[in-house]
Structures are given as structure tokens and as C-alpha cells.
Amino acid sequence: xxxxxxxxxxxxxxxxxxxxxxxxxxxxxxxxxxxxxxxxxxxxxxxxxxxxxxxxxxxxxxxxxxxxxxxxxxxxxxxxxxxxxxxxxxxxxxxxxxxxxxxxxxxxxxxxxxxxxxxxxxxxxxxxxxxxxxxxxxxxxxxxxxxxxxxxxxxxxxxxxxxxxxxxxxxxxxxxxxxxxxxxxxxxxxxxxxxx
Amino acid sequence: xxxxxxxxxxxxxxxxxxxxxxxxxxxxxxxxxxxxxxxxxxxxxxxxxxxxxxxxxxxxxxxxxxxxxxxxxxxxxxxxxxxxxxxxxxxxxxxxxxxxxxxxxxxxxxxxxxxxxxxxxxxxxxxxxxxxxxxxxxxxxxxxxxxxxxxxxxxxxxxxxxxxx
Numbered sequence: 001x002x003x004x005x006x007x008x009x010x011x012x013x014x015x016x017x018x019x020x021x022x023x024x025x026x027x028x029x030x031x032x033x034x035x036x037x038x039x040x041x042x043x044x045x046x047x048x049x050x051x052x053x054x055x056x057x058x059x060x061x062x063x064x065x066x067x068x069x070x071x072x073x074x075x076x077x078x079x080x081x082x083x084x085x086x087x088x089x090x091x092x093x094x095x096x097x098x099x100x101x102x103x104x105x106x107x108x109x110x111x112x113x114x115x116x117x118x119x120x121x122x123x124x125x126x127x128x129x130x131x132x133x134x135x136x137x138x139x140x141x142x143x144x145x146x147x148x149x150x151x152x153x154x155x156x157x158x159x160x161x162x163x164x165x166x167x168x169x170x171x172x173x174x175x176x177x178x179x180x181x182x183x184x185x186x187x188x189x190x191x192x193x194x195x196x
Numbered sequence: 197x198x199x200x201x202x203x204x205x206x207x208x209x210x211x212x213x214x215x216x217x218x219x220x221x222x223x224x225x226x227x228x229x230x231x232x233x234x235x236x237x238x239x240x241x242x243x244x245x246x247x248x249x250x251x252x253x254x255x256x257x258x259x260x261x262x263x264x265x266x267x268x269x270x271x272x273x274x275x276x277x278x279x280x281x282x283x284x285x286x287x288x289x290x291x292x293x294x295x296x297x298x299x300x301x302x303x304x305x306x307x308x309x310x311x312x313x314x315x316x317x318x319x320x321x322x323x324x325x326x327x328x329x330x331x332x333x334x335x336x337x338x339x340x341x342x343x344x345x346x347x348x349x350x351x352x353x354x355x356x357x358x359x360x361x
Contacts, residue, residue, distance in 0.1 A: 069253040100255075134344060135327035156312060187317045189249075189282055192256055192327040192345050 029132025044103040057089040064094035065136040066109035068191035092117035097128035135190030152186030227309030244275040245334040256346035257329040263349035279305040
């Protein structure tokens with residue numbers, strides 16, 4: 001009987017350890033409907049950006065890179081999207097959390113790409129940690145009540161000609177229309193954020 | 197007629213030697229779709245399957261690669277390392293294969309040929325957000341551990357030992 005108990009104990013212990021080790025590598029990040037903590041970035045452009053003071057109904061936080069080949073093809077698409085939705089009560093902030101990309105790199109990138117939105121240097125990846133962001137591009141939409149309402153990709157293909165689902169655009173359309181977001185979480189491949 | 201036969205024979209030998217040379221030098225790479233992934237799990241029996249997602253344009257992927265290959269080879273008796281490149285098909289021969297060769301990958305590897313990336317992501321780990329490099333450990337076809345971001349040989353080994361208890 002004591003042998004049986006030992007076996008059961010060992011089985012349970014193994015199961016617990018296995019579950020623990022797996023979950024430990026997957027920290028629970030923000031979920032849709034969670035409140036987002038405020039943050040302030042004093043940017044190299046001389047402005048301070050606080051999430052709670054964005055002054056818009058929705059803020060699109062885009063984890064961004066000057067180098068990632070998954071970000072580069074989005075220049076034209078994101079400029080079009082931002083220009084359209086900035087006049088509909090949405091603000092767009094690109095956040096660069098890569099320790100390998102300097103403020104000077106970002107300045108040059110901004111000038112070359114003509115983004116209509118700021119690109120913020122997230123020193124020490126504080127904002128990336130706050131959101132649990134893993135890659136670029138990766139998008140989070142926060143409403144004026146600081147609630148996360150969308151998390152995922154811009155669309156479902158970095159090649160614009162192959163896009164069949166414009167997920168961020170669809171989410172913004174539904175939000176502006178006062179509807180719940182039908183596809184609030186999406187996935188795609190991206191370059192891992194290089195943290196300090 | 198004899199000349200033609202000789203020519204065909206020579207060509208056949210040349211092609212065979214060329215193919216075997218390429219395989220021996222780690223240049224064999226195949227497209228990965230759902231059926232291929234399922235077959236990998238089926239064939240691996242009780243071996244631990246270690247899946248690594250990488251791309252030639254991903255700097256941390258390339259940085260961890262020598263450690264990953266070293267770790268994979270050192271533990272090949274009880275595990276199978278599956279390298280899945282996310283490079284575009286047009287880059288496979290010119291960028292992916294030379295990088296594999298440079299890193300002495302002398303086993304079959306794969307490149308993503310799924311129609312949509314999200315299919316591969318959700319098949320590997322529905323909680324994964326798609327950041328690379330990422331490494332996943334499967335035991336009896338079930339995901340038991342994942343490592344997101346650049347790792348060292350020691351970190352791969354530590355994870356492997358935890359899974360292989």
C-alpha cells in the first residue's frame with residue numbers, strides 16, 4: 001500500500017513539476033479586457049508620452065523595429081491606416097524596445113519612412129515588459145479607460161498582395177462603431193524583441 | 197548509341213554524387229506542411245522532439261545557432277532537433293542553405309510552407325505569439341516546455357534535462 005502511495009506521489013510530483021516548468025516559461029501577459037498600467041516616455045523628440053494622456057478614444061501601441069524584415073513591408077500600409085484613423089479618434093504610437101537600436105537609428109528611420117506617428121524609444125524595455133510584448137511588429141489597442149481591446153498583428157501577411165484579413169483595421173472599425181471586437185487576439189511571426 | 201548510353205550513365209552518376217554530397221553536407225531542406233509535421237511526431241516514437249523556429253534575417257536566431265546545433269548533436273540519441281526556417285522560398289537556396297552548411301547542420305531540416313503562418317503557430321503552441329527564435333520541447337507528441345528568445349547551449353541543456361527526467 002505504501003508502495004502504491006509512493007507511486008501516486010511521484011506521478012503527481014512529476015505532473016506538477018512539468019506543468020510548473022512549462023508555465024514558468026510562458027508568463028501570463030495582458031489579456032483582452034485587462035486594465036493596462038500607465039507609462040510615460042520622455043522621448044528623444046522632446047515630448048512626453050503618457051498612455052493616460054493620449055487624449056484619444058483608442059491608442060494603438062505598435063512594437064516596432066528599424067531593422068526587422070517583418071516590419072519593413074508595413075511602411076505604406078501603416079501610414080495609410082494611421083492617416084485614416086487618426087482623424088477618427090485613434091492615436092498611433094510606435095514603440096521601439098530593442099536594446100540594439102538607438103535613438104539615432106530611430107530618428108533616421110522616422111525620417112526615411114515618413115510615419116505620421118511618433119516612434120518612441122523604450123529605454124530598458126519597460127513598456128515591452130508592461131505589455132508582455134515579444135516581437136515586432138506586435139500591436140496592442142487600448143481604449144480611453146485603459147482597457148486592452150485588441151492584441152496581435154496588423155494583418156495576416158507581410159506581403160501586402162497576400163493579405164486576406166486586415167485584423168487591426170477590422171478591430172478599429174468595430175470599436176469606432178461601438179461593437180465588440182470579433183477577433184480580438186491574432187498571431188503572426190515577428191522578430192523577437194532584443195531586451196537588455 | 198554507345199556514346200549516348202555512356203553519357204546517360206555518367207550523368208546519372210554525377211547527379212547521384214551531387215545529391216549525396218549535398219545531403220552529406222547538410223544541405224537537405226524540405227518544405228514543412230501539416231502532414232510533414234505530423235509525420236515527424238509519428239516517426240520520433242519516444243524521442244523528445246525539439247523544434248526551433250529561425251530565419252536568416254533574425255540576428256538572435258543566428259547568434260544562438262552554433263550552440264543549438266552543438267546541443268542537438270550531443271543529445272541526438274534521445275532527441276530529434278527539427279530546424280524550421282521562416283525564410284521566404286526565394287531565399288532558401290541562396291541564404292538558408294549556405295547558413296545551415298556553415299553551421300555544420302548535417303541532418304534534414306525544413307522551411308515553413310504553410311499557407312498561413314498562424315496555422316503553424318497554433319499547431320506548435322496556441323499560446324505562442326510568433327516571436328523568433330523560439331524552441332519547443334515535445335514529449336510523446338505533447339508540448340512540455342518552450343523557450344522564447346536567444347538561448348545558450350547550457351540553457352538548452354537545462355531545459356532538456358528538465359523534460360527528460
